[in-house]
Amino acid sequence: METANKTGTIKDKLIFEFETSKLFLFGDTQLRDQSMESFYKQGIPDRKHEEYKYTPIASMLKGEFNFSTTKNCSDEQIEELKFLKGAYVVIIENGILVEGLSNLEHLPKGLTICSLVDASKSSSPVFEKHYSQYADVNADPFIALNTAMTKDGVFIHIEKNVIIEKPIHIIHIATAFENTIIHPRNLIVIDENAQVKIVESYQTVDSKAKIFNNALTEIVVDKHAIVDHYKIQDENDDFGYLLNTTQVIQKKQSVFSTHTFTLSGALVRNNLTIVLDDEHIESHLNGLYITNGKQIVDNHTVVDHRKPNCNSNELYKGIIDGKSTATFNGKIFVRKDAQKTNAFQSNKNILLSEDGTINTKPQLEIYADDVKCSHGTSTGKLDQEKIFYLQARGIGITNAKKLLMHAFASEVVNTVKIEALREYIEAKIAKTFE
């Protein structure tokens, strides 16, 4: 049982690392101890674990890993990653917020951006109230691991009635010369009637070894707030391993839209959970994944309708090529109290190659009777008739395919409200289609 041994090894190493470093970590030691204990019980899930059936994390974590968070890349390399002009930029390199490279001067009134370490040190009441209140350490081993071992990340707070018109761009940089595991963590709190747009980008720079990024973001959307959230995952195809947990809680009449673009990375696993914890809430979940080579992309989403009169709308699309594997597992809960829920879910995939794999598992769990729910899923090749039609108009087969793939992706890309971001994503997609 070589695999089991190796898995055991990494688990032991994580625990050892935790014990030796915990005194130097910020915040509540008790919370960290409890989380580590929970991780110890849960272990690293192998493929027998229902939720990780299609995500071979255990086998990826074979071999030696360290936990160093030293800064490796140059300032110039970092400047290049700031693709959103005019945004408030937060640089998080290997899980540590680098203030010197971030653009956080002249923050408007009502907006706080600082490192988690600073927020914890200054005992900010908002931080204290919300930190680690939503991502349940017993629900998932990686939440437990992140909560136990995180070293830093960003804390963002938007006060009541404040509108932040410029986007906030959080750039997560992973860079490693040896196999490394990092645990960045973010807490974003949007108060009543406030509005903001947040972009998180995940990139690998200059890496020569595997880097496993176990990132976690908690987002609190208070009543009447409107939040636009974007994740651009563009990690290295050989070394970038990303497990990205996003835990959202929404209050009355708030609107939260999230968009996940997975453009590259050796393995990307997204765990997105949105809890609709009051009435008249609106949630939008959009996703686009374009996979190739031996990539593995797995999107797990949970939309939890707990109160009446809420709307959720989910659209995930994928284009799968080479020997890659894409998984979509979308769960919608409509709890007993959640009458008059409108919940929609759609997952559409195009399989370009014979060796690609798609697993799709839409799930509705409905316990209320007056609801409107639908889910649809489709998987297929590019429409041969459409290709032929374009060919008949003189368009070569390669271009015809590209055109159709762009058309397919555009349904998701068009949901991006920040123009500069949309252009950036379009350019990235065009490149992957080359």
Add this chain to the structure above:
Amino acid sequence: MLSIKNLHASIDGKEILRGINLEIKAGEVHAIMGPNGSGKSTLSAVLAGRPEYEVTAGEIIYNGKNLLELAAEDRAREGIFLAFQYPIEIPGVSNINFLKTAIGEIRAYKGLEPMEAKDFLKLLKEKQALVEIDRALISRSINEGFSGGEKKRNEIFQMAMLEPKLAILDETDSGLDIDALRIVANGVNKLKSKANATIVITHYQRLLDYIIPDVVHVLYNGKIVKSGSKELALELEEKGYDFIKEVEEIEA
């Protein structure tokens, strides 16, 4: 145009409105603000004729007619338009068909000839441009699969099409991001005239930066406890609704 005197209304035996007095003249914009549960939405529901609400006392005179005697559809035909706080979805019925039917019914009520198809299309185009709504939304089923913001914009589009005399905007700002709010407010402002009046119901003062009211009323506990100029809205937001509650308690 509208005169409300000592209006009391209840739902399921519970009194929500406890003596509302309000006078609105043509050409005016009135804002009604208040904390949750103060009766703002009840007032709009009673004006539109929602059957669940029972008027227990008082009167509403609208353009010389006793409004309370009119059925909901007749109130609409007389020019009262409610932009719903939570516009409902009606699957399978296209916006266009819906508006064509509504306009047909309203015209029939007024004894007018049905509108010619080409005139209807012209009107559609004109109003669509006026409120900057996506044409694709108009041809879809009413509000089906619309985001909250799209639903609110569709309400304003319907309002533009039906050209009401008295428009009631019930928390039209909720769920709208700042860009959409500007567009909606712009549409409302363009539709204002000397002949019609608007009631804007809102929880936050942000909307009133864009739709400037002539009068602001504060509704609390089923009564209008304070009326004033636009500045009242700012004051309210700054001090919070607790400030009104305190004033109320001192006065009581």
Add this chain to the structure above:
Amino acid sequence: MNEVLEQKLSTEYKYGFVTDFEADNAPKGLNEDIIRFISAKKDEPEWMLDYRLEAYRHWLTMEEPDWAHVSYQKPDFQDIIYYSAPKPKKVLNSLDEVDPELLKTFQKLGISILEQERLTGVENRIALDIIVDSVSVSTTYKATLAEKGIIFCSFGEAIQDHPELVQKYMSSVIPYTDNFYAALNSAVFTDGTFCYIPKGVRCPMELSTYFRIEAAGTGQFERTLIIADEDSYVSYLEGCTAPMRDENQLHAAVVELVAHKNAQIKYSTVQNWYPGDKDGKGGIFNFVTKRGICLEENSKISWTQVETGSAITWKYPSVILKGDNSIGEFYSVALTNNYQQADTGTKMIHIGKNTKSTIISKGISAGYSNNSYRGLVRIGKGAENARNFSQCDSLLMSDQCGAHTFPYIEIKNNTAIVEHEATTSKIGEDQLFYCKQRGIDNEKAIGLIVNGYCKDVLSQLPMEFAVEAQKLLEVSLEGSVG
């Protein structure tokens, strides 16, 4: 609202009159003698009687199915009259010979046979076969159709005049072993419609059968067989009504369609059998087996149904896509109100390469009714590049009704593309108030909503039928929202 509701709920079944003409009945009950009686009455050849008896003997070994999502008192098969022909029962050569009572019946139904004659252009005409209880009483336009080589006649006549066609095709799509009611039908069917479109002929008019159950205590067991030979086209309409009676009446029909190379059959049904009263008393048990086969390449079969009647509906018009590039379609609106129950849907069996199927099902449930969609999409091993799109929507109009969806998808070929979409939504006071606030009253609002919801299906019906179906839906639903 309550008053309106009350008033509308009392809207009665418009087609529930009883026509008074004498019928020529078989005695009640079922045994081999009754089958011989039916066969003899119809002057049938030996092979037909043998077929019936085989079917009957097989039926005796079968059990009534109970997997459908319906519950009812199972019919007592010995308490049914299996043959009832309205008198006079002679072959009619022209409409003048039709019993005037019967013509009146049709006037009440809103079908004027005579009026059809007055229309000029052939394109606008509908050739009509009228079946009351068990017997075909009138077939119009026979001569016009015969010029093109089209055979359109009662099943009984076909057995006499075209035995080779009947023998070749009857039971080829639905063998009597198929299911309980198909076996019963094969044993006791009394008449029905037969239609053959020869090679290369595009049938110049809609062919239509109007079914009516008239006599009390009878079952109706008709058979329809339509064959479209190579490169031919036919559009066929079927309508049904029945008088209001307190007891349940059984209707167990079999419809078989065969489409040869490049042929197209479009089969439309507006089913308005008596649904029972508002307390669920009486009404027709509609247990029907309908299936078509796209036998050869590029053929197409399209089913469109608007089901508003019957106490219980159990029916799955299906298509076997055997020929390469063949197409199967199913468009359905099933409306249930009061205590009606419907379990309906389709089967699309993909066997040939590049076969395509589309399923659009719209269920509407009101009152205390139950409405289920049950559908199977099967992609066989050899069905390269098969495609299916299914959409199953349910609209609920009360708190007491039920809507259920049972899709079955079996895929044995990985080049297949199968898409399935389903929605459930509810229409209630809120929607109606929204309409009122825009100046639209209740009645108009319900019409808008229902027709809007069903438009994808209604648009598949031929013009005259679409209008009738639309009205029927409105009448069936009036006052049931809430």
